[in-house]
Amino acid sequence: MLILLNVGAMPLAVAGTAAVAIRTALSAMRGFSASTNVAYENALFYQDYVDFVREAEHRQESSGNSIPYSDRFTVALRNVSFTYPSAATPALRGISLDIAPGEVVAVVGGNGAGKSTLARIIAGLYRPDSGRVSYSGVPIEQVDRRWLRDRIAVVAQDFTRWPFSARENITIGRAPNTEPDVRLRQACLASGAAEVLARLPDGPDTMLDPSYVGGTDLSGGQWQRIAIARSLYRNPGLLIVDEPTAALDAPAERMIFDMIRAEAGGRAVVLITHRLSGVSLADRIVVLDRGRMVDCGTHAELMRRGGDLPRFLSAPGRAVRGPDVERRNGSTVPQQFRRPQSRPSREPPMALPGDRQRGCHRLVARVPIHRRIAVRNDSR
Numbered sequence: 442m443l444i445l446l447n448v449g450a451m452p453l454a455v456a457g458t459a460a461v462a463i464r465t466a467l468s469a470m471r472g473f474s475a476s477t478n479v480a481y482e483n484a485l486f487y488q489d490y491v492d493f494v495r496e497a498e499h500r501q502e503s504s505g506n507s508i509p510y511s512d513r514f515t516v517a518l519r520n521v522s523f524t525y526p527s528a529a530t531p532a533l534r535g536i537s538l539d540i541a542p543g544e545v546v547a548v549v550g551g552n553g554a555g556k557s558t559l560a561r562i563i564a565g566l567y568r569p570d571s572g573r574v575s576y577s578g579v580p581i582e583q584v585d586r587r588w589l590r591d592r593i594a595v596v597a598q599d600f601t602r603w604p605f606s607a608r609e610n611i612t613i614g615r616a617p618n619t620e621p622d623v624r625l626r627q628a629c630l631a632s633g634a635a636e637v638l639a640r641l642p643d644g645p646d647t648m649l650d651p652s653y654v655g656g657t658d659l660s661g662g663q664w665q666r667i668a669i670a671r672s673l674y675r676n677p678g679l680l681i682v683d684e685p686t687a688a689l690d691a692p693a694e695r696m697i698f699d700m701i702r703a704e705a706g707g708r709a710v711v712l713i714t715h716r717l718s719g720v721s722l723a724d725r726i727v728v729l730d731r732g733r734m735v736d737c738g739t740h741a742e743l744m745r746r747g748g749d750l751p752r753f754l755s756a757p758g759r760a761v762r763g764p765d766v767e768r769r770n771g772s773t774v775p776q777q778f779r780r781p782q783s784r785p786s787r788e789p790p791m792a793l794p795g796d797r798q799r800g801c802h803r804l805v806a807r808v809p810i811h812r813r814i815a816v817r818n819d820s821r
């Protein structure tokens with residue numbers, strides 16, 4: 442271009458315009474090249490996402506049967522043990538348990554006793570390292586996973602708070618067979634979420650995220666009611682509730698426990714709780730300690746046997762957790778639930794006659810070896 446300018450073959454104005462055009466074209470090409478690079482990198486992430494979804498679908502696919510006869514079903518665990526991949530010691534050891542339709546089973550134990558892990562095993566989310574899990578007699582390996590997911594609802598401690606409307610937060614997931622609006626109303630009334638929705642500016646259509654225009658946030662206890670409504674809306678055959686009242690005040694706690702009892706109907710409920718009011722409504726209480734089932738029976742049976750139950754309970758309306766409840770909160774635990782000052786005997790708790798019929802197996806942990814053999818023979 443300089444030569445053309447020198448020999449006068451190109452006017453200065455044309456040369457200047459050409460220089461600007463070339464610079465603009467180069468800059469556009471650099472931009473195009475950078476955008477192509479970014480698109481390529483993002484395509485790699487997208488491919489990861491597509492592979493992940495495909496893998497998830499593959500895992501969801503049916504490997505076997507639906508349990509054909511009922512939406513209500515039994516769950517049976519036999520000698521189940523489970524160790525997390527990164528853990529040195531098992532989270533659960535030799536757990537055997539039966540859960541019948543319509544039964545409310547409370548699981549209590551100190552922090553790290555294995556309660557949430559047991560809940561995940563019962564829900565079919567984890568596979569045990571050893572032992573068997575079956576639903577109405579069908580081993581978990583042969584159960585259609587979609588069928589199972591549709592019939593079990595879990596209210597976890599860390600449930601998801603979707604940045605959606607209150608209605609969508611409850612109805613997200615599987616749609617019920619019956620009329621959705623009727624089911625929504627029932628779920629809200631039963632869980633106490635109706636009260637929460639009534640106070641929202643746009644009722645069920647209020648956005649539950651303050652970062653949106655017109656959005657708002659809820660308190661921990663109000664969110665907990667929404668989470669319980671979400672699980673009831675699905676009308677599951679088995680409802681697993683992990684510490685449902687941790688963020689609730691005493692009257693709300695009472696209401697939730699009453700609701701769980703009343704709503705159980707034909708469905709089984711597994712209730713992980715540290716609350717006295719929670720265990721007293723249960724048909725059966727399972728006491729876990731360091732991954733082992735150390736006691737199992739009705740509230741009256743456990744109190745009569747004088748086992749570990751009181752250690753793991755807090756009084757109504759108090760969210761005290763762990764084995765040192767009594768020490769920290771002694772004055773609030775009713776006298777009848779306090780540990781005796783001196784135990785009359787160190788005799789370990791034994792299964793009462795009839796426990797097996799009610800689904801209590803084991804009691805291996807602190808049972809002398811000669812009696813342990815007797816219990817095992819009995820439970821075959």
Ligand SMILES: Nc1ncnc2c1ncn2[C@@H]1O[C@H](COP(=O)(O)OP(=O)(O)OP(=O)(O)O)[C@@H](O)[C@H]1O
Nearest residue numbers: 525527528532550551552553554555556557558559
């Ligand atoms: N993802 C994990 N990886 C490794 N170890 C884990 C994992 N989750 C739990 N554990 C361990 O497994 C054991 C049982 O944990 P789990 O959460 O079932 O107890 P928990 O009784 O529900 O306790 P909490 O009352 O505190 O909720 C604990 O020792 C815990 O440290």
